[in-house]
Amino acid sequence: MKKKIMVTRRWPAEVEKALAATYDCEFNTTDTPFTAERFRDALSRADALLCTVTDQLNADAMAVPSPRTRIIANFGVGVSHIDLNAVKAGKIVVTNTPDVLSDCTADIAMTLLLMVARRAGEGERELRGNLWKGWRPTHLMGTKVSGKTLGIVGFGRIGQAMAKRAHHGFGMNIVVYNRSPVNAAVLSAASATQAPTLDNLLRMSDFVSLHCPGGTENTHLIDAERLSQMKPQSYLINTARGEVIDEDALISALTAGTIAGAGLDVFQCEPEIDERFLSVPNAVLLPHLGSATVETRHAMGFRVVDNLGRFFAGDEPHDRVV
Numbered sequence: 001m002k003k004k005i006m007v008t009r010r011w012p013a014e015v016e017k018a019l020a021a022t023y024d025c026e027f028n029t030t031d032t033p034f035t036a037e038r039f040r041d042a043l044s045r046a047d048a049l050l051c052t053v054t055d056q057l058n059a060d061a062m063a064v065p066s067p068r069t070r071i072i073a074n075f076g077v078g079v080s081h082i083d084l085n086a087v088k089a090g091k092i093v094v095t096n097t098p099d100v101l102s103d104c105t106a107d108i109a110m111t112l113l114l115m116v117a118r119r120a121g122e123g124e125r126e127l128r129g130n131l132w133k134g135w136r137p138t139h140l141m142g143t144k145v146s147g148k149t150l151g152i153v154g155f156g157r158i159g160q161a162m163a164k165r166a167h168h169g170f171g172m173n174i175v176v177y178n179r180s181p182v183n184a185a186v187l188s189a190a191s192a193t194q195a196p197t198l199d200n201l202l203r204m205s206d207f208v209s210l211h212c213p214g215g216t217e218n219t220h221l222i223d224a225e226r227l228s229q230m231k232p233q234s235y236l237i238n239t240a241r242g243e244v245i246d247e248d249a250l251i252s253a254l255t256a257g258t259i260a261g262a263g264l265d266v267f268q269c270e271p272e273i274d275e276r277f278l279s280v281p282n283a284v285l286l287p288h289l290g291s292a293t294v295e296t297r298h299a300m301g302f303r304v305v306d307n308l309g310r311f312f313a314g315d316e317p318h319d320r321v322v
């Protein structure tokens with residue numbers, strides 16, 4: 001008998017086709033996020049639940065006494081939307097899709113950094129609004145990126161990919177903050193140094209890019225106090241998780257000019273965003289596009305297919321988180 005698979009969102013057609021060839025699949029043809037009730041139904045009827053970052057798999061959604069689901073295979077690297085205690089209690093395996101999205105997520109972080117430093121969003125709005133008066137020496141002067149200091153918070157695969165781009169492409173000096181000591185060879189690949197504390201990194205950086213996990217341990221890691229450690233000419237980039245920044249504090253810092261700008265791909269209550277961001281000119285805002293390339297989304301999907309295949313064959317999936 002084919003295993004029953006529940007897929008919570010639309011996936012690239014090629015990946016859905018590959019899943020349908022092997023499993024008894026239920027696809028979410030309307031692509032609307034599941035409610036807690038629908039998750040409970042899925043967990044009681046399917047052998048595998050294939051979810052994404054938009055799925056709030058909290059204790060309520062996971063409250064199924066004897067779930068049929070044996071594996072939750074996440075399409076994405078971050079798993080802070082999944083209640084891992086409930087997963088452990090239900091003896092369910094969780095997998096993710098690391099590696100394949102590191103380059104594209106670092107590309108979006110670099111895009112945000114360049115856009116906010118060079119005022120590209122403001123320029124584009126001006127041009128589209130038919131407000132451009134032509135070239136002039138003082139028009140939309142931004143900040144030079146080359147040679148500046150980039151502080152990277154969280155030096156996993158995506159942080160390292162960002163360091164590579166910034167150091168080798170833009171000659172930036174790299175400082176990293178990571179909870180555990182980073183291997184000397186990994187640091188030297190981008191001539192990076194490890195800061196002793198996060199505050200130390202914030203004080204010395206011209207740009208700060210967040211690449212740490214979300215979840216309760218890092219909620220509001222960047223709060224009013226931490227923002228006040230940053231230089232007034234510095235910029236904050238977030239492609240990690242929205243909850244890592246206290247958005248209220250960030251809006252105050254941007255409005256008061258205590259930092260120069262921010263580039264954000266993620267928000268605390270996605271897809272809702274705090275309306276005050278919309279009137280802050282020195283914020284560049286993207287709708288969670290980190291991994292959004294055809295190549296990467298395919299690779300993420302096939303990484304899930306591989307994890308499922310190994311799990312149902314009785315082997316250890318490559319990307320087991322729990």
Ligand code: DGY
Binds near residue numbers: 053078101290291
């Ligand atoms: C991830 O992989 O965690 C992304 O943020 C979602 O694609």
